[in-house]
Amino acid sequence: MSPDAVVVGSGPNGLVAAILLARAGRRVLLLEAAGRFGGGLRSGELTLPGRVHDLGATVMAMTLASPAFRELRLQGVEFAQPPIAAAHPFDDRPAVLVHRDVRRTAEGLGRDAGAWLATVGATAGGGLPLAEMLLKPLGPWTAPPSAYVRAAAFGAMAALPATTFARSAFRTAEGRAAIAGMAAHSMLDLRRPITAGYGLMLASLAHTVGWPVVRGGSQVLADALVAELRSLGGEAVTGHRVRRLSELDAPTIVLDVTPRQFMSMADLPDGYARRLRGFRYGPGVFKLDWALDGPVPWRDPAVADAGTVHLGGTLEEIVLSEAETAAGRHSPRPYVLLVQPYAADPSRGGHTLWAYCHVPNGSPADMTDAVETQIERYAPGFRDRVLARHAMGPAALEAANPNLVGGDLSGGLASLGQFVRRPVWSPAPWRTPLPGVFLCSSSTPPGPGVHGMGGWQAARLALRP
Template identity: 40%
Template sequence: MPEKYDAIIIGSGSNGISAAIRLQQKGLKTAIYEQASTPGGATRTQELTLPGYKHDVGSAILPMGVASPFLGKLPLHEHGLEWIYPEIAYAHPFSDGTAYACYQNLYETASQFGEDEKAYLNIFEPLVKNWDKIGGDLLGPLGIPDYPLDFMKFGLKAIPSSKMLVNHYFKNEKTKTFFYGSAAHSTLPLTNIASASFGLVLTTTAHKYGWPFPKGGAGKFTEALLGYYKSIGGELHLNTFVEDVRDIPNAYAYLFDLTPKQLLNIKGLNFSSLYRKRMDAYNYGAGVFKLDWALSEPIPFTSEKCRKAGTVHIGFSTDEIEISEKGIHEKNMTSKPYVLVAQHTPFDDSRAPEGKHTAWAYCHVPNGSTEDFTEAIEKQIEKAAPGFKDTILAKSFMNTHQLQEFDPNLVGGDINGGKQDITQLFTRPIAKINPYSTPNPRVYICSSSTPPGGGVHGMCGYHAAGAALKDHFKELMKK
């Protein structure tokens, strides 16, 4: 049959949409097929608790949406996207009621750390200065970097474990704990090699760009992406579950915004048994247990810095965070988990009725866990914000099974599309020169199960689209 489209993208997460946009920008005829009734993958907003209270079901703070070399250059403001920048990107409270803040201003941040001020600047000053040189290579497949020396300097800091890095650079326990707060986004034990890389990248982007979120909900980001995509001729088809690739129109290329588990279930792809075996061995990472609250007032954090931050990391010592992040991989959860909190309504009153508020939080849990961690999470927040429980009007929780039901790519509650340890950081989903290609020359993977991994940055889709362009549309690749 003749090809109806040049390329079809299966899945409308940020990576799928990014792949579609890049191909459509080149003049190709593309379409996105999405199994759900609402596009966006994990980047969606719904009323989960009470009418009028808008909650981000998955992603809530989107710094990489601005820092992304691809998404950051799209005219999304023309399609209704408005970024909200809290005064403080993230804060970390301590048991004595104080807190450290990550301001966008690097020097204001470092000035809090006393004897560790110089060490903090030694780490982050060159990273912030050279981000434009190394950021593109960090957010892509393994290859020869454009600026090898600057990239190598980053690597020397990123390869150690978080524990090794903080013990080498910092003297103060609070400074070490503050870094752990960003590094623990990795969902890896903080004694693991390369776990420091997550803290380095996230904190660098906080100083370079801030940690913004979309006004009105993360779903507004998806709406803007799709608005732009449609404005350049793209098509979106919802409520279309692709069980067999032969059920959708012919195309020169198919790009799947799916993890290996979902991809292997698609019929008609003609994958070799060896490829299937290697993909079947792909490792998924820790899951999350997520809570959303409708509140009568903002979270009453003791520290003013926390009240001014869009994101708050809660873990009251390095030992506490280490135990928490190690335990999730040993299925031995602590009663004092590391907790990530996002609070939008102090800065965006469009998300709740007048005078009311919302909050969002999760802790890391063993993949596939169905245990309820509501009490443990609320106790941790209550310790940093006495009276928090009294502000709760309603709540909603999602365990790992419910998260996967919401978005099938969240396998076992894994929000990163697969474990992001040293064995799968760049060689995901399997080790090969072109990680986006498959044995079927028309089929590509563009999900977060490819480099650079999890996060709302669209770069997995961008690079997968580049691979398809190179293989099937070489002349267009030159434009």
């Protein structure tokens, strides 16, 4: 029997879309080109046998905040919280530690305690209703009236460049650097609008839901999603690459792909194709995974309990690094985002670690020494702990997952112009001009992250009468 719906791509958005369609009674076929389901949720033995590394996402803050995942109510997935959500070490002073408890975090910032409570704390005070609004930038919203007040206050701060916000809201080097480290997740020049919003949202989620990892590796979450689809009668197939939409025969097709792949798969109307060609991809990343013989020897021992560590020093240094990347250059002292999963989950076969720095899209540069030098700066003797390492630059990342165009983890530049114009401006950008064809990747709102909301929105539209 032919399917009612075909979903192409098994990243978190594609998996969420497939499950919601199946729960609505549709006969669903999920097709994945790779040999394993999950897209950015895949895990594997990248360094040594028995060492579990996440090929993509590890920290699942948006997953716990997501209306899509809360609606799914998945079984068999355990989220493990590290003792400290995030840390930001310095050369000459104790690290900033971001705890689940907002007041404990604020107390560690001294003179900036009140500023943290008034900005990050106020955003966290909006709770899941505010998070839901941020993850549904185009609606539909079901939030209480108080959430709209919180959203307005958040919006006034979020619209600012991170540099402007940090310097106006915070007085200390520690407070300013902590916000910069959060905002740099956006992979944007921190002098650009809305970068403050990314920093505020991520920091607030540490207090609202935490920054957990999936016990056993992110692949566990992907496998649970596939198991849920199959329990509903859906079919899921790996090793099947769809090159043209003409290969598919179903009234509904949902594509977890970026605009570049979509344009190669279909003959699109000229106007829509021209708008897709204007879609911009963002910087790439250079990612390293390590197997260590013990924990990272941080100069500040408190950093060992943090799941995520931001390495980049002061606000000024992080701003310079991200500006260099935005200008198409390689920073000699890059901002490094590092994750030590073992702080929350000791079940991954030993001390596994990963980190990446931002590089120009498609960069062929080997940033291993630059990244490890930044780690050594805050953890002298780190290299002595390395048993094995595995490096992936933009080309290798895109080969492993074609949605990572030029190594761009975000599915497209996360700038103000493309915040909701993903991939085109439309009240429903998940719908395409082709009848019954929908997009659901991170190239659609709300953008990057393991939240499944692109798939949730695409499925919602596909199920409309």
